[in-house]
Structures are given as C-alpha cells and as structure tokens.
Amino acid sequence: MPPIIALDFPDFDQAKQFLRQFSPSEELVVKIGMELVYAEGPQLMADIEAVHPAQVFLDLKLHDIPHTVEQAAFQLGRLGAAMTTVHAAGGSAMIQAAKRGLLAGAQEAGKAAPRLLAVTQLTSTSQEMLNNELQIPGTPAESVVHLAKLAAAAGADGVIASPLEASLIRAAVGGDFLIVTPGIRPAGAAIGDQKRVTTPGDAKRLGSSAIVVGRPITQSADPVAAYHAIAKEWSEA
Numbered sequence: 001m002p003p004i005i006a007l008d009f010p011d012f013d014q015a016k017q018f019l020r021q022f023s024p025s026e027e028l029v030v031k032i033g034m035e036l037v038y039a040e041g042p043q044l045m046a047d048i049e050a051v052h053p054a055q056v057f058l059d060l061k062l063h064d065i066p067h068t069v070e071q072a073a074f075q076l077g078r079l080g081a082a083m084t085t086v087h088a089a090g091g092s093a094m095i096q097a098a099k100r101g102l103l104a105g106a107q108e109a110g111k112a113a114p115r116l117l118a119v120t121q122l123t124s125t126s127q128e129m130l131n132n133e134l135q136i137p138g139t140p141a142e143s144v145v146h147l148a149k150l151a152a153a154a155g156a157d158g159v160i161a162s163p164l165e166a167s168l169i170r171a172a173v174g175g176d177f178l179i180v181t182p183g184i185r186p187a188g189a190a191i192g193d194q195k196r197v198t199t200p201g202d203a204k205r206l207g208s209s210a211i212v213v214g215r216p217i218t219q220s221a222d223p224v225a226a227y228h229a230i231a232k233e234w235s236e237a
C-alpha cells in the first residue's frame with residue numbers, strides 16, 4: 001500500500017485544493033479524521049471520491065461503551081471506507097461491538113466492511129507521559145504489545161502504533177495482522193507533537209504494514225514532490 005496521506009485540513013475546500021495537485025491516475029490512500037469530518041459531515045466521503053478516486057481511511061478513533069460504539073460503527077460501516085479506528089483501551093467488548101456494527105452497517109449498504117484498526121498508545125505519548133501522567137507502568141512498547149494482543153483476540157484486523165513497536169507486535173500477534181504506523185518523519189523534518197517517530201525507510205525495515213504521513217506532506221512547499229519522495233523511500237526500503 002502507498003503511504004497513507006493524513007488529510008488534516010479544516011475544510012473540504014482546502015482538502016480539494018490539495019488533492020487537485022495530484023494526477024488523477026495516481027493511486028492514493030487518504031486518511032480523514034475528526035477535524036475534517038466534524039467540519040463537513042459524512043458527505044465528505046462522496047465529495048473526496050468526486051475529486052480524486054482514492055481509498056479512504058476514516059480515522060474517528062471511537063472510544064465509548066460497547067453499545068454506543070456498535071451503533072456508531074453501524075453508521076460508519078454504511079459509508080464505504082476501507083479502514084476505520086477505535087481505541088484499544090476501550091477493551092475487548094467494545095472492539096467486538098465495533099466489529100459487529102461495521103459488518104452490519106456495511107451489509108445493509110451492500111458494501112465491503114472497513115478493516116478495523118485499534119489505536120494502541122498514541123505516537124504522541126512518551127515514556128514519561130505514559131508512566132507519570134497516565135499512570136501506566138512499563139515502556140510504551142510493553143503497553144502497545146499488550147493492547148495489540150487484546151485487539152487481535154477481540155477480532156480487530158490490525159493496530160495503529162509507532163513503527164518502533166512493529167517488530168514486537170508482529171512477533172506477538174503474527175499472521176497478516178495490519179500494523180499501520182503514523183509517527184513518520186523523513187530525515188530532517190519537524191517532529192512537532194509526535195514522540196515515537198522513525199523515517200519512512202526505517203518504518204518499512206521495522207515491519208510496518210503501512211505508514212500514515214500528514215504534515216511532512218500537507219505542509220510542504222511542494223506536497224506532490226514530498227509525497228513522492230516519501231513513497232520512494234518507503235517502497236525501496
């Protein structure tokens with residue numbers, strides 16, 4: 001899969017301007033999250049499709065009681081996204097409920113169900129924050145592997161984690177479980193609020209199934225060139 005572009009824009013007009021810079025024949029995978037979906041609503045899925053035919057990763061990170069998540073996932077399942085997310089910290093019953101909701105919603109709409117990815121520890125979480133603020137003992141990697149095993153056992157198709165944890169997750173879970181990794185920074189790029197980061201090439205070498213990249217592309221002076229450089233580093237590693 002090519003690098004997933006995080007379309008973190010405040011409105012559809014800006015997302016549209018960004019997408020129009022790419023050749024219509026370029027096979028893109030784009031991630032839309034809370035900022036854009038809260039601004040534009042679910043209609044956004046069709047609006048994006050009309051501008052550029054892309055696979056859409058709908059990253060809304062559901063985290064609530066199982067019943068509420070199942071009902072929300074039902075609505076998401078009807079939209080035709082390729083992937084969507086819940087927080088693994090919601091627990092097994094919540095992840096199972098999300099899976100049921102996605103399958104039922106997709107079935108009702110006659111679409112394929114999105115792959116369900118569970119967010120382990122956010123890539124903006126440092127060891128210090130994990131232990132002192134969140135009062136979770138151990139290393140980020142230990143917590144991530146624990147949550148990945150929980151998510152896999154509950155029926156998730158994969159996880160969101162840092163590439164730094166990818167090889168440990170693969171060893172713990174195995175198979176074709178997806179390990180989708182944000183926290184990607186090309187050499188020399190500003191790290192911003194991310195804490196557990198690697199380059200695109202290192203992410204591949206460490207075992208990521210797919211990478212998610214936002215600001216290093218969207219805030220670049222030449223987003224298409226930045227995307228192609230990252231895609232080349234990823235595919236050639």
Ligand SMILES: O=c1ccn([C@@H]2O[C@H](COP(=O)(O)O)[C@@H](O)[C@H]2O)c(=O)[nH]1
Binds near residue numbers: 122124194215
């Ligand atoms: O642990 C996580 C989970 C999700 N994200 C999302 O990925 C992108 C990363 O954007 P950058 O600009 O490349 O930092 C963003 O949409 C996050 O919501 C994450 O970074 N870490």
